[in-house]
Amino acid sequence: MRIDSLVIFENEDLVAINKPSGLLSIPDRHDNELEAVSTLLKKHYGQIFTVHRLDRDTSGLIVFAKHEAAHKYMSQLFESRDVEKYYLGLVNGEFVEPKGSVNAPIMDHPVQKGKMVTNAKGRPSLTDYEVQEAFGLFSLVKMRIHTGRTHQIRVHMKHLGHPIVVDELYGSKKPVLLSDIKKKFKLGKHTEEERPLLNRLALHAFQLKFTNEKGELVTLEAPLPKDMQAVLQQLRKHKK
Numbered sequence: 001m002r003i004d005s006l007v008i009f010e011n012e013d014l015v016a017i018n019k020p021s022g023l024l025s026i027p028d029r030h031d032n033e034l035e036a037v038s039t040l041l042k043k044h045y046g047q048i049f050t051v052h053r054l055d056r057d058t059s060g061l062i063v064f065a066k067h068e069a070a071h072k073y074m075s076q077l078f079e080s081r082d083v084e085k086y087y088l089g090l091v092n093g094e095f096v097e098p099k100g101s102v103n104a105p106i107m108d109h110p111v112q113k114g115k116m117v118t119n120a121k122g123r124p125s126l127t128d129y130e131v132q133e134a135f136g137l138f139s140l141v142k143m144r145i146h147t148g149r150t151h152q153i154r155v156h157m158k159h160l161g162h163p164i165v166v167d168e169l170y171g172s173k174k175p176v177l178l179s180d181i182k183k184k185f186k187l188g189k190h191t192e193e194e195r196p197l198l199n200r201l202a203l204h205a206f207q208l209k210f211t212n213e214k215g216e217l218v219t220l221e222a223p224l225p226k227d228m229q230a231v232l233q234q235l236r237k238h239k240k
Contacts (some may be wrong), residue, residue, distance in 0.1 A: 003040040009220050010060070013070035013212075015041065016046075016063045016223040021200045025053035025062055037062060052078050055151065060087070060205030063223035070213075078148070079208050084209035087143045087153055088132070088224060090231060091162040092171060094139055099130040102156040106149045115169055116151045118159045125149045127156040135235040137180065138165060142206070152168035153203060165202035175199035181234045197234060198227045 009016035017037055018026065024036040041048040041064055048064050049071035065071035077083050107116035107122030118125075126146040127147045133140040139162070143153050154170045157163050163171025175196035180203040187194060224232075 003037075003044045006037075008222055013066055014063055014074070015045070015066060016061060016208075016220050016222075017041075017219065018225075019054055019059055019062050019205075020225065021057050021059040024056050026050055038064065051075055052148070052176075055154075055201075055203075057064060057201035058203045058205060059222075059225050061208055061220055062221070063208065072209075073213055081146060082210060084207075085145050085148075085205070086207040086209075087145070088204045088206045089141050089143060089153060089157065090165040090176075090198075090207075090226075090228065091139050091141050091157050092165060093162050094134045094136060095129075095131050095141075095160075095162065098134075100128075101130070102127045102159060104156060104159050106152060106155050116149065116153060116155045123147075123149060125152055125156070126147075127153060129157075129160075133232075133236075135239055138176075138231075140232060152202075166198060167201055167203075169202055176202070176231050178234060181238050183238070187195075197231045200227070202228060202231070204228060 006017045006019065007015060008018050019037055024234055026038045038048055044196045045066065048066065049068065051065055051071065051074040052065050054060060054062050063074065065074050071080040103126050104118040105120060105122030106116050106125040107119045109117050124147060130142050131139050132142050145152050154164050154167055158170040166173060166175055176198040177194050177196055179194055204224055206222060210218055212218050
């Protein structure tokens with residue numbers, strides 16, 4: 001994979017990447033064979049510093065620092081929650097309230113390793129959400145996270161009863177098919193099986209806003225990947 005095809009912003013301090021779903025942010029302790037964004041960047045730049053991470057299955061915007069001073073500055077911004085983090089997600093169903101906040105603490109699942117749950121004993125977790133488009137079966141939602149808990153959006157959307165589409169851990173791993181969306185869908189003559197429009201977690205880190213060291217407001221945006229765009233295109237086309 002060529003790293004320059006993923007770069008969406010770069011200056012002397014930072015490089016911002018539009019990470020594909022399925023690619024790790026940093027190497028996994030348990031599986032060093034899998035490719036990671038930080039490894040690809042190190043090959044390209046020689047030196048790179050990790051500022052924050054995205055889940056492997058989440059696509060979208062991730063920022064790395066090019067030197068220690070930038071790393072220190074950006075890490076402090078993230079720690080003090082002075083970075084606005086926005087996501088776009090396709091969720092199951094339609095909301096009664098088109099906008100709101102989920103203020104539900106999150107902790108490790110007591111039995112299932114690697115899974116999180118909402119629980120009063122958990123760490124404070126806050127997510128704002130606003131429906132952008134509703135399609136009956138699915139909704140496109142913009143979310144802002146104020147805290148950075150593991151799987152926060154996925155857990156909070158499940159908490160609301162609207163899990164992220166194709167979320168094996170918190171919802172269903174069923175892919176999105178055109179036959180789900182198009183009423184009179186027919187398979188092609190020579191096609192035995194329908195190919196999914198989307199068969200990965202429908203969550204995308206869309207936008208970051210922060211003030212840089214010069215006091216300038218920086219807004220970075222990662223366009224939606226083609227698979228999510230394809231689903232939205234079909235949903236809009238066949239909307240009742």
